Amino acid sequence: MHAKNYVQDLLQEALGQEDLTWPDKATVEPPREEEHGDMASNAALVLASSLGRKPRDLAESLREKIAGDKYLERVEVAGPGFLNFFLKPGFWHLVLSDVFEQGESFGASDAGGGEHVLVEYVSANPTGPLHIGHGRGAAVGDSLARILRFTGHEVTTEYYVNDSGRQIQLLGQSILLRYQELLGQRTDPLPRECYQGEYIRDLARELWELRGEALLDAKEETAESQCANFGLRRMLEQIQADLREFGAGHDIWYRESGLTHGDKIGQTFDYLKERNLVYESDGALWFASSQYGDDKDRVLRKSDGELTYFAADVAYHADKFQRGYERLINVWGADHHGYAPRMNAAVRALGRSQEDLRLLLVQLVNLVRQGQYVSMSTRAGEFVTLADVCNEVGTDAARFIFLSHKSDSHLDFDLDLVKKQSMDNPVYYVQYAHARICSVFKKARDRDYPVQELETTPLQSLEANEELDLLRRLHRFPDMLQGAARTLSPHHLSFYLRDLAGAFHSYYNKYPVLIPEKDKTELCRARLALLSGIAQVLQNGLSLLGVRAPEMM
């Protein structure tokens, strides 16, 4: 039974008796202040002004019609005309049955209505290892996909692999130059535009072990492209391994090169031409993105005949829609936000609604060590990789930090802080709550407490404020997830879990669960049931964040 629906149904019935209908702007929601009850509604406030009635009078009239319901302790009219609903403990006990019944799917819903959603995330150029900023995108994208799946969306995750073009050519060139250097054929520093990282030397060495000196004799163009292919394959393998290690697996690795093979780009051009959205000017082919709110029109094919990155991207998104996805979510580094207007324009030019593409901009991450920013640049080869960070602080800690921040706010990732096992890093706080509950159960079994069939145990004895508060929190879990899904905000889940863990720790310190007295068996069993429910929700929540729920710490 759902508290919000339950209260809203009561209210709606009362409104019906007054020949009124539920106004759009009216809400039923848990109030911030405990004194304002379990649920509060502004319905009377919203309706009163248009009816020319006093909000408090209307509220009182509704209150009289509702009072006396089975699960209702009382209803109060408060403040300017709010209706505050106080539910009986018995109502909150019901949530535990739901938790036991649904187990690891407690919290799941069909709110998404089976909508087909494609979540594209990371999609870093395979020209170097993933760094910490990609890690943030990976955590957000992966967790968001899990949450959307859990809330009734049909989700596919995808990584767009830029496997052609200038950057890959540069990768090949960089590897070849290092290879020549390795074999004593050159000593000059690499050109500035080349990738300077140490990993390029590793790739060159590996290539030499595989192919010997064969590449020295080959034509430069051939050698370069062989280097590029080799580097691409290796980097992609490494990226895939790093992401797997990080717990973020993509369903599809979509190759940019595939777009040209099937002439998807040409088809997209034709589509836009038919709608008079492209034109030739100064020898280039332009897309009239300014018709859809972009600052200016954008080039699709340059005057030298080369296609732009954007051209491929339009075709790529057209292809996403053609593959049947109803909604696209792109997790981008915030440094790409200037790209958003043209992409939005493209979506509308493709005949889709603006809401069909949702861009989630993830701000970049500053790495901090000993109070100092660690400067990073892929090109210059100065960076700390995602794998390094995970080795140093652990993936659970790293993911939780990423997922504890609103994605569009800047994040200073303090390595020393994240390693600290305290409330500075809430991941341990939440995991500890779970481990503590497991530990209580272990002890309970050791001491032969009745831990069986908790799902049918009577719960009347759960009546302390802390206990009801915990039950209310469990009750809120499904709603919270739907909110996180709607606003694409996995961090809501992190905060929820931290608060739930906090409420539990506090409860744990105040109330003993394993009570020795024989006449308290029922209370003990009820509390064990409560703990079991909390553990389940912690598990479900942590799993959606991609963070482990350890049984002991």
Place this chain on the structure above:
RNA sequence: GCGCCAGUAGCUCAGUAGGAUAGAGCAACGGCCUUCUAAGCCGUAGGCCGGAGGUUCAAGUCCUCCCUGGCGCGCCA
């Protein structure tokens, strides 16, 4: 110059479709382990929600202007 994002306690951040007296954690100070894990708990203190107008019964939240910081503004990718 234009655009996007941010600005909330000393610090790091929440604030969920506008709701009632703005919340956590850290740091500070004072307490709690013979008893289910002290990676924990309890208490004290801390605020002109960047500033100014506006909309509303109601604004941290919506609109306009301004200030500060980050990022982006190419026939680059």
